Amino acid sequence: MTVTSAHPTVISARNLQLTLAGKVLLDDFNIDIKAGEITALLGPNGAGKSTLLKILCGEMTPESGQVTFFNRNIEDWQRSELACHLGILPQHSSLSFAFTCKEVVELGTMPLCLSRQEIDDITLTTMRNTDVLHLAPRLYPTLSGGEKQRIHFARVLTQLSQADDKCILMLDEPTSALDLAHQHKTLQMAQTMAAKGAAVIIVLHDLNLAAQYAQRMVIIQQGKIQADGSPWQALQPAIINNVYGWQVSVHPHPVHGYPYLLS
Missing domain, CATH: 3.40.50.300 (P-loop containing nucleotide triphosphate hydrolases)
Known part of the structure; x- marks a missing residue:
């Protein structure tokens, strides 16, 4: 079919x-x-x-x-x-640097032409929408597997914020x-x-x-x-x-x- x-x-x-x-x-x-x-x-x-x-x-x-x-x-x-x-959320991520969760989500803005203020606004909005804003100051390697998955989902949605x-x-x-x-x-x-x-x-x-x-x-x-x-x-x-x-x-x-x- x-x-x-x-x-x-x-x-x-x-x-x-x-x-x-x-x-x-x-x-x-x-x-x-x-x-x-x-x-x-x-x-x-x-x-x-x-x-x-x-x-x-x-x-x-x-x-x-x-x-x-x-x-x-x-x-x-x-x-x-x-x-x-195009935004891709893989099964697993090998990221092991001691970035904060906010910094990981900000990686999604790399393809975009944004000011520092715009990066902050989009990142925080996406983290709020994906229910991970409370994790923003946490170091990424300290998260559980599910929390890491949610942070990367926020990163991908941030990347697609200007996809039109x-x-x-x-x-x-x-x-x-x-x-x-x-x-x-x-x-x-x-x-x-x-x-x-x-x-x-x-x-x-x-x-x-x-x-x-x-x-x-x-x-x-x-x-x-x-x-x-x-x-x-x-x-x-x-x-x-x-x-x-x-x-x-x-x-x-x-x-x-x-x-x-x-x-």
């Missing part, structure tokens, strides 16, 4: 092929990412989700295939120019270290970004979280798309059993109506 959308295409990937250590991670892979919606990339461990995200953002180069951003080949973009429109109508947000397992409330707050902020016109791509393992927040779900297995559609289209018991090897039943959420999986 293939999803259709009235939103314009922001990223287009065609015929992506990548094999590492004898394992096919992407196999003649094609996908279009639309503005104004959240696309959730799903699948079992090793399915190719994070690899796809790294290729889409230019961190990895496929053996063959092409990626375009806003109808321009990714190689034609200056990295400094692309950084004003060309905005792409990529999140690789952004809720993996977060408590329940901050999982939902993070995805609500991603939802707000999409509502303002951003193209949002999120790698998730929690199918129920994805069903609650994503307009589109792309389920990947062995480098190929197994399902691509709305949550109700993608989360079919037969598809989940085939991809994950686990029996589930699917029910409408009693309040909001999105599909909810029970094992």
